[in-house]
Amino acid sequence: MNSGNSIRRIFEEKRPLFSVEFFPPKNEEGGKRMIRTAAALQPYKPDFVSITYGAGGGTRETTMRYATILKEEHGFEVMPHLTCVGHSTYELMEILEGFAEAGFRNVMALRGDPPQGENEFRVTEGGFRYASDLVALIRENFPDFGIGVGGYPEKHPEAPDFETDMTNLKTKIDAGADFITTQLFFDNQAYFRFVENCKNAGIQIPILPGLLPALSLGQVQRFCKMCEAYLPAKLEESLQDSPTENHPDIGAKWALNQVSELLQENCPGFHLYALNKPESTLAILEGLSRNP
Numbered sequence: 001m002n003s004g005n006s007i008r009r010i011f012e013e014k015r016p017l018f019s020v021e022f023f024p025p026k027n028e029e030g031g032k033r034m035i036r037t038a039a040a041l042q043p044y045k046p047d048f049v050s051i052t053y054g055a056g057g058g059t060r061e062t063t064m065r066y067a068t069i070l071k072e073e074h075g076f077e078v079m080p081h082l083t084c085v086g087h088s089t090y091e092l093m094e095i096l097e098g099f100a101e102a103g104f105r106n107v108m109a110l111r112g113d114p115p116q117g118e119n120e121f122r123v124t125e126g127g128f129r130y131a132s133d134l135v136a137l138i139r140e141n142f143p144d145f146g147i148g149v150g151g152y153p154e155k156h157p158e159a160p161d162f163e164t165d166m167t168n169l170k171t172k173i174d175a176g177a178d179f180i181t182t183q184l185f186f187d188n189q190a191y192f193r194f195v196e197n198c199k200n201a202g203i204q205i206p207i208l209p210g211l212l213p214a215l216s217l218g219q220v221q222r223f224c225k226m227c228e229a230y231l232p233a234k235l236e237e238s239l240q241d242s243p244t245e246n247h248p249d250i251g252a253k254w255a256l257n258q259v260s261e262l263l264q265e266n267c268p269g270f271h272l273y274a275l276n277k278p279e280s281t282l283a284i285l286e287g288l289s290r291n292p
């Protein structure tokens, strides 16, 4: 079993980099689709891939199982996500020790969303209220780990205002995070403003823009509602005008334009929310290789 590299080092050595996000599949069929996607992306050599951690702490085993497959069978540098939801500090330590034993050297540290059916985050007994607490735990006990955290260009929905959200983000960074991956956004101006505000707040770590190649109008409207992200009218209209329900080509084209502009502005790379499907991600990577 090989031990991986800290993403902190990858950022120091290579720019721009690109990463892809998977989620733990719900059943064997979904697992096969995820593995087919991983195999299709392998030749493009993502600098790292991440795999999310499901609501309520319910995907502990699946996240670990598929993170191991991505690492051992596809040779990816894998960053499993971990959330505070439903876990005591003792359990979080157990999971982190499991990550270290399996050779992972990076974690995306998150608070997590409330489990389905609940609309407010509740602290588990003996657990944490904020992602910054989890970052501090990891930094103290696994000093060599690369730690990613979430950032919100259009503000975290629960935060009362941008300024408070930025102060809270700074606390998370000061606890020991190495880089930020952003929530999805469809208008690059939101990212540019966020980077500027981070700079003014004294945040100096890399800020990786997270992009979702939209699949359908319904999907993108759902995501934008959930994350309170702005949906540009032009993207909405193109999705609306399309004769079929799913049209990955439109979403991929929009995301490709976003990536191209972001790279022109020297952002440290890009992160694609691939949702375990290869088509859009491949279209973006192919598009970039034609117009680097």
Ligand SMILES: Cc1cc2nc3c(=O)[nH]c(=O)nc-3n(C[C@H](O)[C@H](O)[C@H](O)COP(=O)(O)OP(=O)(O)OC[C@H]3O[C@@H](n4cnc5c(N)ncnc54)[C@H](O)[C@@H]3O)c2cc1C
Residues within 6 Å of the ligand: 051, 052, 053, 054, 055, 081, 082, 083, 108, 109, 110, 111, 112, 113, 129, 130, 131, 132, 149, 150, 151, 156, 157, 158, 159, 164, 165, 168, 169, 171, 172, 181, 182, 183, 184, 210
């Ligand atoms: C890149 C990325 C990956 C994600 N992956 C997953 C995943 O795998 N699984 C999953 O369930 N969810 C995931 N999420 C969603 C995430 O869990 C939710 O957005 C969640 O609501 C907030 O998590 P956080 O880590 O940003 O929390 P925090 O950083 O703790 O922030 C949560 C809220 O608390 C506020 N806050 C933070 N610190 C303080 C403080 N000290 N005092 C007062 N207020 C404070 C913040 O302003 C914010 O409003 C991801 C999000 C992103 C951006």
